[in-house]
Amino acid sequence: MDDTGLDRIAQFARQEIGPYLAAHPEDRYPLPLVRRLAQLGAFGAAVPTQHGGGDWSRRDIALIGYELGRGWQPLAGLVSTHLKLCRQVSEHGTPQQRERWLGAMARGESVFARAYHEQGIAHPAQLRTRAIRRGRVAVLDGRKSWVTNARNADRVLVIARSGNAAVGVLVDPGRPGVTIGPELPRPGLLGVSLAEIAFADYEFDPEDDVLGGWDHDLTQSLLANDVTSYTARAVGSADAVLEHAVRFVRDGLAHRSADVQGAIRLRMGELAAKVAVMRTVWHALLDPRPPADGTPPEAPNPPMTSAVAKVFCTATLQDVVREAATLCGGAGYAAADHALGRHYRDALALPIIGAPNDVLLSRIGERELGPVAADSHATTPTPTPATTSKAT
Ligand SMILES: Cc1cc2nc3c(=O)[nH]c(=O)nc-3n(C[C@H](O)[C@H](O)[C@H](O)COP(=O)(O)OP(=O)(O)OC[C@H]3O[C@@H](n4cnc5c(N)ncnc54)[C@H](O)[C@@H]3O)c2cc1C
Structure with missing residues (x-):
């Protein structure tokens, strides 16, 4: 990637998202922001150069997630889903599908x-x-519970069973056979839609519209589960929240007594330490270093995995947003610039x-x-009436 591409996205995220949100309802689809991101090349970051993309490294793609996570999570979700799907089309698509999409x-x-x-x-x-073949055509039937950007996506890659395979059907949501449900009520991640989608006898071409062609199985790719983008988004949000809290708290610090200043410094130190460890975990994921020569065998340094990093950073973000809101007092919960509240709900x-x-x-x-190892003495507890009724 070229550095300036990433710089421009960072500048956009830090300078344009806030004013946009101040002027528009949070639950409106942010078409102007999506168009700006397209101009900046964000949607092509995971597309090979021969197809007009930027072919950015995994690290730089993660940095897009970080910058958009600093700005506004729903936008980060829309872009990171699209980028993952660019990879899917690139890796699994037929030459015709790659050319077309x-x-x-x-x-x-x-x-x-x-x-x-x-x-x-x-x-x-x-x-x-289910995706079922009927001669020269095929049909899709079923429903998907939560689809991000359901209402505004141009295509939806729907994962369905076909025989023993999990296939990906490229669905045009505007065609007959697709019903997009009402917006799902939720505390955050507004702006980009989230809805159930149902398919009833949706007709498609079994070769052209199935990623990789009929029966191309995506199971391994679905189970691989690279969750790096969520870590990037969590660290971006934590950095933005910390900066917000530092600015706000510093402004009022001089009016506090020495005792209170000390207590606030301690809490701020705790917050900053958590965010620093989140960044360190993320960097260890992006830039794995081989263990230094002479690392004693009793102190192994296992590589950071995307699963460990996701769990740690998204869980720690919950503490960070809660503690930052507390430090900002009433303004942490209710303020004209409610950026902190938005990060809190999205997190x-x-x-x-x-x-x-x-x-x-x-x-x-x-x-x-x-x-x-199987233990012949182990017994499976018989469910009591209470646990049986809880499970039903
Ligand atoms: C805002 C939002 C956006 C989404 N966008 C999309 C999208 O664009 N496309 C899409 O396909 N999906 C999307 N989803 C779906 C989302 O990925 C799933 O909700 C998520 O993977 C969890 O699945 P589930 O809800 O079926 O939870 P479940 O699998 O029912 O799990 C619920 C809880 O049960 C426990 N649990 C379950 N299994 C285990 C286990 N093996 N070990 C330990 N504990 C376990 C855990 O506590 C878990 O959190 C979205 C969801 C949300 C909320």
Whole structure:
């Protein structure tokens, strides 16, 4: 990537998003900001240069997430989903699909969304949405519970079962057979829509509209679960929140008694330390360093994984926004410039989306513990009537 591209996106995020939000309702689709990001090349960052993109490194793409996370999470979500889908089309698309879509995706003329999750589904093999071939055409039936940018995306990559494969169908949401549900009420991540999408006999071309062609299985790619973008977004938000709190608290510090100044400094130090560790974790993910020569074997330095970084940074962000709001007092909760409140509400979603932190932690624990030998003495507890009724 060229540094100036990233610099321009950083400048946009720091100078244009705040004034835009001050002048527009937070729950309105930010078309002017999306157009500016397209002009700045953000939508083409993960598209190869031969298709008109910037082919930016993984690190620089993460930095886009960081800058937009500083500014406004919904915009970061829209762009990072699109960039992941650029990679999917680039890696799995047929030559015709790459030719057809990547240029338009790079220019931001075709913004993509992804519809994978169905409530209660933990593995692609359990998906209930079906792609069924009927001679020369195929049809899609089912529903997806939460789709970011459902209302404004030009195409939605819908993950469905077809025989034993999890396939990706490129759906035009404006065609018959697609119903976009009402906006889902939520505390944050407003502006970019979030809705259920249902498919009833949606007809498509089984070769042209299935990523990689009919029966091309995406299971491995779905399970790979790179959650780097959520870490970048969390660190961006934490940096913005810390800066906000420092500015606000510093302004009023001189009027406080010496005792209170001391207490506030301590709390501010705690906040700054948490954000510093978040940044360190993120940098360890982006720039893994081999262990230094002579590292004693009893002090191994395992590489940072995207799962560990996501869990740590999105969870720590919850403390950071809460503690920053407390330090700013009434103005931390209610103020004309409610940037802190917005970060607070948006942050709540980050431990849940992508892959829930608890799911990632369970996998990390499983790796630590290794396979468990079957124990013939172990018994499966019989559910009591109370636990049975709770589960139903
Ligand atoms: C704002 C927002 C935007 C979204 N955008 C999209 C989108 O664009 N496209 C899309 O496809 N999806 C999207 N989603 C869906 C999102 O990715 C899922 O909600 C998320 O992956 C969690 O799945 P679930 O809701 O089915 O939770 P569940 O799988 O039901 O999990 C709920 C909780 O149960 C516990 N749990 C479940 N499984 C385990 C386990 N194995 N180990 C330990 N604990 C466990 C955890 O505490 C977990 O948080 C979005 C959701 C939100 C809220």
